[in-house]
Amino acid sequence: MTIRKIAELAGVSVATVSRVINNDPRVLKETKEKVMKVIDETGYVPNEVGRNLSKSKSNMILVVVPTILNPFYSKILKGIEERASEFGYGVLTAVTHLKPETEKKYLDMLRSKQVDGAITLYSTFGKQTMDELAEHYSIVEACEHIRGSNVSYTIIDNESAAYEAVTNFIQRGHKRIGLITGSYYKCSEQARGSGYEKALRDAGISYDERYVQVAEYTYETGAEACEKLLRLEDHPTAILTVSDSVAIGAINKISEFGLSVNDVEVMGFDNTSITKMYMPTISSIAQPRYELGVVAVDLLMEKMSNPDTINKSVILPHEIIYRDSAKKSGN
Amino acid sequence: MTIRKIAELAGVSVATVSRVINNDPRVLKETKEKVMKVIDETGYVPNEVGRNLSKSKSNMILVVVPTILNPFYSKILKGIEERASEFGYGVLTAVTHLKPETEKKYLDMLRSKQVDGAITLYSTFGKQTMDELAEHYSIVEACEHIRGSNVSYTIIDNESAAYEAVTNFIQRGHKRIGLITGSYYKCSEQARGSGYEKALRDAGISYDERYVQVAEYTYETGAEACEKLLRLEDHPTAILTVSDSVAIGAINKISEFGLSVNDVEVMGFDNTSITKMYMPTISSIAQPRYELGVVAVDLLMEKMSNPDTINKSVILPHEIIYRDSAKKSGN
């Protein structure tokens, strides 16, 4: 079934059918009904590819996600989808599994006009590649940002978040505070690291590199990293981690050592659903995930409707949720 | 940049450029080099939409997922992607959030020729809608199957899985065995329910409806359901659940009651990563998730290359992983 067939059956021109499909007001009511009848009877659905080609527009946006193993991304996606749908856009998700070739392949959908814009939740690209792409196409970053790249993005203030969490530890009397971070490749990690260091500095506590360990966002590596910390004779009494999985690994290790979160407090990151399920419940730094998605879409729409708009960065508020694994100062 | 421009710049016809792009062997080496040079210099990327229109083929498949909150889907997606990529297909993921309108919108990409085929990991459609769609387009189900619908699918033997788990409980002396299932809408739930009942029957244990509770695949509802079971004076001493989250809710509730998994054993389902992280570690029924994805793609490729192939159902093996929360008989 093509528009031509419908036109034939309805005894009108393809142009008229096209007008009907697109709700063009300048078509006689009776003509419209005649055409609609044929469309209903035949179950005709316009070929979107032909449409896209003709309009040079797909009404689709692409979301690039590193993995969906991390439930962190779920609510962001929901925000993106609901907002995009308000603008009449569909959302396609591409999982890169952190492979740059895969990311490149999917982002080529921009060049090949299969999508009108893209949001990356975590790009494997370097500044140069990203800039080159963003120069020609509408692209927005959410949650992470390639430092220095010329792209609109929305993110939380990771440095402040870490700063506040560590400061809370300090206010409650902790002097030896550990950090389990990622490999410092991502901007969020770097910012959290800075916040950690700054909080120590501001409190007059000297930075001790033995207290900073690296993990891979999994509970296994989180446990390993924590073990290194606990093996120190003067081990930390509080640990800031960069993900809830890592926090769980740490907590498990702590109890393996015959200790509990009363001896060594642990702060997670992202406030994923596991934090409430676990026993002890896990204190965590929450990002406004749904909002991050919504704002990312807004930034993208702005960019798509006017490619020359200046690039913005929208900082959204975070919140530290205190549960069992780390208490709040003053409580 | 269009193929026409490249042709001009290279001093050849568009047909020749097209041949170069498509690696057609019948093009002189020197001509090819000349064209490639221009392509490289200009950074030209073929417009995939034009290509798709011309070939009536998109080389994309759509995967319909209910939610990505459940990490269960992650490895399946990975299997799908890696296998699809071997066939030269890209994978687009659409999240329905269980809304039929959303699912419909995305599956219309089949009708509008934006994707060549689709795999549903869990469809909200009824038999009729699915059959109507599958009659005209290539579509495959994985993990779940709409009973009676005429579609190829791959799945585990949920009934046997539940049967074996319950039988193991029985062999270890349990007489009062609970089941926390979903709302019996999904085929997997029904099959697991049958397996549960059958195991009891085969062991001469009468079915007690008080021992069967419903939850929504979340730890909160899992906990509620478990509470109902534990409030019975003759409460179960072993519980089969239909997801790991539910199992965690149950385990938490058990310890709230001052009991442990030594008093009331719990079997999870899906063997998601949380099962190893939790303390106690959670016994769980594992599905070959990666393989399910791979097989789904194979079925789809078969269907796409020959729409008249008979519909198959491929049953993949499951495995019960015994950890702390439920022990294996004979150990």
Add this chain to the structure above:
DNA sequence: TTGTAAGCGTTATCAA
């Protein structure tokens, strides 16, 4: 080996 030109299914311009 290369080029010409007709399609693929739409939209949009221009006339009527």
Add this chain to the structure above:
DNA sequence: TTGATAACGCTTACAA
């Protein structure tokens, strides 16, 4: 209000 028809960017007979 409608219809012809030229795009949109590409592929692919068919010719040369």
